[in-house]
Amino acid sequence: MRPPTRLTRAGGALLLAATLSACLSSYLGPAPSESSSAAPPSSPGPGPSSPTGSTAAGTVTIRNFLFQPANLTVGPGAVVTVTNADTVEHTLTAQDRSFDTGPITPGGTATFEAPTQPGAYSYLCTLHHFMRGILTVA
Ligand SMILES: [Cu+2]
Structure with missing residues (x-):
């Protein structure tokens, strides 16, 4: 009942590589959409949170x-x-x-x-x- 050490190591390395690439792609994936959604100054919506208060009704x-x-x-x-x-x-x-x-x-x-x-x-x-x-x- 001894575990095959070499195989486990190889499997672990494979798993690590797979996890790494998965993490990398999932990290690279949402990055551009996140940066584009975090830049909404182009929307000319009537924001009720006008900090200047110059828009007197x-x-x-x-x-x-x-x-x-x-x-x-x-x-x-x-x-x-x-x-x-x-x-x-x-x-x-x-x-x-x-x-x-x-x-x-x-x-x-x-x-x-x-x-x-x-x-x-x-x-x-x-x-x-x-x-x-x-x-x-x-
Ligand atoms: Cu009229």
């Missing part, structure tokens, strides 16, 4: 076919809440379509995200083109 109320205030200044990417206090549908739509609430039902509320590029963005109501305002991102 804004509010626009539509009443009597007027945007109030007609000129609003918000931070880049700020969430603007639009309330329709009229009895007909309205929209708040950027001339360049960079933001658009779509139709807001009477008494309803919609939100949109301000552009991240500073500048003055004129907008209108696509249902009543005489309704106009300017959103300034600064």
